[in-house]
Amino acid sequence: DTGVSQDPRHKITKRGQNVTFRCDPISEHNRLYWYRQTLGQGPEFLTYFQNEAQLEKSRLLSDRFSAERPKGSFSTLEIQRTEQGDSAMYLCASSPQGARAEAFFGQGTRLTVV
């Protein structure tokens, strides 16, 4: 296993289009996280899955955003009707379950909405 994998690495889309990103976590990790990072800021939490259950969503995750992890393995993050303010780096992380579990991040998907 080579770590957390995200696809695509870059996405340019026109305003109003829908986009979907994929994240494949480290295989034995049952926790999966999505974060968003804008220029000059630290990553901000969006949502978190334990296995297939989505256990927490940030207020940042508007109703245009939806995340799924249907079989408790890979996850998708969809943004509908994209806006220029959605331009950011979208980061996925995974960790094993447990009270003290180290999280590992993927390379990220850089989204540009034009």
Add this chain to the structure above:
Amino acid sequence: GIQVEQSPPDLILQEGANSTLRCNFSDSVNNLQWFHQNPWGQLINLFYIPSGTKQNGRLSATTVATERYSLLYISSSQTTDSGVYFCAVEPRATNKLIFGTGTLLAVQP
């Protein structure tokens, strides 16, 4: 919610110099991690250090959980150390990391 502050915000070093980066957090945490974000945006794990001291080559870190701070030491800095360093904490009763404001490090040859 918990506040995570890092200092200094920016740091310029000459190659070979040593530095200390600080992370203060406002509440008790389960976990603390240090990351280096490379120019391509990937977060590279440096330390998982909820308490105590760890060393890895030229880098070491110390977390004093009772006093709510962590320090990252970089010795004999190299140009490849340049980038943004983030501290991230997992507050108690949550399962998510809250990131600090970051320290932008530039190491000049």
